[in-house]
Amino acid sequence: MSDQVKDREEFRDSVSHIDAEGHRVWFYPKKPFGRLYNLRSLVSWIYLLVFFTIPFIKVNGEPLFLFNISERKFIIFAVRFWPQDFFIFMIGMVAFIVFIALFTVIFGRVFCGWVCPQTIFMEMVFRKIEYWIEGDAAHQRALNKLPWNREKIIKKTLKVAIFFVVSVLIANTFLSYIIGIDKLYKIVTEPLSQHLGGFALMIIFSAVFFFIYLWFREQACLVVCPYGRMQGVLLDKHSIVVAYDHQRGEPRSKPQKETNTNKGDCIDCFECVRVCPTGIDIRNGTQLECTNCTACIDACNHIMEKVHKPEGLIRYASEHSIQTGKKLRISGRMMAYSFVLLLLIGLESFLLITRSDLDVHMVRAKGTLFYNEPDGRVSNLYNVKIINKTRNDLPVEFALSNLQGEVRLVGNPNLIIKKDSLLDTQIFVILPASAIDEQKSKISINVISSGKIMGEEKTFFLGPHHQ
Numbered sequence: 001m002s003d004q005v006k007d008r009e010e011f012r013d014s015v016s017h018i019d020a021e022g023h024r025v026w027f028y029p030k031k032p033f034g035r036l037y038n039l040r041s042l043v044s045w046i047y048l049l050v051f052f053t054i055p056f057i058k059v060n061g062e063p064l065f066l067f068n069i070s071e072r073k074f075i076i077f078a079v080r081f082w083p084q085d086f087f088i089f090m091i092g093m094v095a096f097i098v099f100i101a102l103f104t105v106i107f108g109r110v111f112c113g114w115v116c117p118q119t120i121f122m123e124m125v126f127r128k129i130e131y132w133i134e135g136d137a138a139h140q141r142a143l144n145k146l147p148w149n150r151e152k153i154i155k156k157t158l159k160v161a162i163f164f165v166v167s168v169l170i171a172n173t174f175l176s177y178i179i180g181i182d183k184l185y186k187i188v189t190e191p192l193s194q195h196l197g198g199f200a201l202m203i204i205f206s207a208v209f210f211f212i213y214l215w216f217r218e219q220a221c222l223v224v225c226p227y228g229r230m231q232g233v234l235l236d237k238h239s240i241v242v243a244y245d246h247q248r249g250e251p252r253s254k255p256q257k258e259t260n261t262n263k264g265d266c267i268d269c270f271e272c273v274r275v276c277p278t279g280i281d282i283r284n285g286t287q288l289e290c291t292n293c294t295a296c297i298d299a300c301n302h303i304m305e306k307v308h309k310p311e312g313l314i315r316y317a318s319e320h321s322i323q324t325g326k327k328l329r330i331s332g333r334m335m336a337y338s339f340v341l342l343l344l345i346g347l348e349s350f351l352l353i354t355r356s357d358l359d360v361h362m363v364r365a366k367g368t369l370f371y372n373e374p375d376g377r378v379s380n381l382y383n384v385k386i387i388n389k390t391r392n393d394l395p396v397e398f399a400l401s402n403l404q405g406e407v408r409l410v411g412n413p414n415l416i417i418k419k420d421s422l423l424d425t426q427i428f429v430i431l432p433a434s435a436i437d438e439q440k441s442k443i444s445i446n447v448i449s450s451g452k453i454m455g456e457e458k459t460f461f462l463g464p465h466h467q
Contacts, residue, residue: 016279016289017222027218028137029127030274034298043114044124051117055176055184060391067178079352080389080420084359088351095344100227102337104234108241112227113292118212118220121170123277123293126163126213133159137274163214164206171205218278221291228288235286237319238331242292244272244283244314245322255307265309272296272314282314358394358417358454359387360447365426370462378463379430381410386425386447388417397448398427401456405431407445429461436463 017025057064059078066075074081074089081089103111112119133155134140146152176184179198187198212220221228235241249266266283273281275296278289282296300314321327365381373379388394396415398407409415410426417423429443441461447454 015222016287017219024219025279027277027279028140029277029279029295030137030271030299031131032275032295032298034302036294037298040114040294041124044120047115047120048125052173055173055181062391063180065177066180068180069178080391082359082387082389084387085355085389088348088355091344091348091351095341095348098337098341098344101230101234102334102341104231105236105239105331105333105337108235108239108286109228109231109290109292110240112221113242113294116221116291118225119291119293121209122213122217122220125166127277129162129166130159133162160214164210167210167213168202168206171209172202174209175201175205222278222289228291231288236331236333237323238329238334240316240318241286242282242290242294242297242314243286243317243319243322245312245317246283247322249283249313265304265313267303267307269303271299271303275299286319355389356455357388357390358396358447358449359389360455360457361385362427362445362457362459364459364462370464372464373430377405377430377432378436379408379428380461382427382429382459384425384427386417386423388419388421388423391419393418394449396454399446399448400429401444401446403431403435403441403443405429405435405443431461431463433464436461439463 017027019025054064062078062080063075064078066073068074072083074085076089100111130140134143143152143155172184172188179201183198187195187202192199244266249264251262251264252266252268253263255267270281272283273279273296275298276282277293277295278291280287280289282290294316297314297316301311304311304313320329362382362384365383368381371379371381386396394417396417398409400407406429408428408430410428415423415425429445431441431443435441439462441463443459443461445457445459447457
């Protein structure tokens with residue numbers, strides 16, 4: 001690293017969004033343009049289309065996704081998950097976290113720059129509205145310095161009003177993932193007195209989004225989000241990040257007519273700093289505030305084109321590749337994360353494939369021993385809880401699998417479990433006295449629906465003590 005870069009190392013003693021007096025620094029990023037920005041815009045439009053469309057998609061009358069915590073109702077890709085399936089969900093979340101870790105080890109914070117909801121909404125929705133109303137960075141600074149004249153009042157009022165409307169739209173869409181689009185529609189159309197709790201959630205979510213995108217903005221990434229701090233642990237010299245090629249760019253200088261100079265390609269124009277939404281200088285190296293949004297890449301490529309130098313002074317690269325000129329290599333950490341991820345994906349797939357449509361829990365009735373039937377047989381009473389996870393009503397029968405005997409339902413002998421419901425019932429297990437060879441015998445009971453064995457429950461049967 002050159003002496004010119006070393007002299008700038010004092011940047012590590014502070015963060016970009018707080019000044020020397022401890023006050024927040026308000027950023028006015030210059031409007032980006034270029035190939036990568038256009039590609040990010042395309043990805044964002046697809047993302048927004050999916051985000052606002054999914055709540056309206058239903059499969060067999062159920063939403064495609066639903067995360068209703070209060071009612072303990074979870075639907076993922078039209079598959080219903082009950083609280084009893086929570087371990088499957090947790091393993092899926094662990095697999096997702098490992099995937100994020102592996103992805104970060106290899107590709108840095110590409111997730112933040114390209115598909116993070118905070119970045120999508122801030123940079124591709126609210127920031128574009130701001131550019132449209134108030135103009136580019138220089139115009140925004142000038143507008144904020146003006147006294148409250150007619151122009152400033154109109155522009156600020158219009159921006160705040162549009163920001164609020166978009167925040168409400170985002171909040172309601174987000175809420176529909178929790179309570180469902182049908183309940184959201186009822187909250188909107190029916191009398192307020194019938195949905196005070198739901199209306200309160202709408203107000204809270206709308207206020208939070210409005211606050212974040214009007215005032216808090218990039219602070220959500222710099223202060224609140226833990227993912228940015230994770231990268232300090234996960235990144236290494238082989239991770240691909242948005243990086244400045246200091247080997248090629250240093251020492252910096254202004255454009256010169258001479259062709260035979262020892263100066264680097266960086267002309268110190270500060271365009272990469274002006275377009276950065278978090279106010280950093282990427283030439284100082286990978287920093288906590290960098291979200292890999294690629295705005296600096298487009299800005300630098302545009303300048304390189306103007307001064308007739310090759311593009312890529314700032315590009316996706318690893319520290320190792322910049323120093324050595326070598327391509328990315330697979331490290332031990334990458335292989336370890338990949339192995340753990342494959343194991344978790346395999347386990348999750350196995351659990352989903354073997355997940356039964358019926359979840360049955362059977363325990364002996366508390367406070368009971370055994371009954372001597374009039375015909376000489378012995379019976380035990382069991383409490384049974386059955387969950388039907390399907391969208392169809394299912395008939396259920398029980399049959400002993402390891403002993404000769406009878407299973408008798410208490411009440412209606414024709415047991416039908418309604419779709420997406422839970423049923424508590426009781427059964428008697430009756431065995432011949434000759435089949436009981438010890439006081440506590442192990443029994444297995446098959447749960448059958450439409451002739452198909454849906455599962456097997458193992459329990460104990462209490463009988464008379466044999467001398």
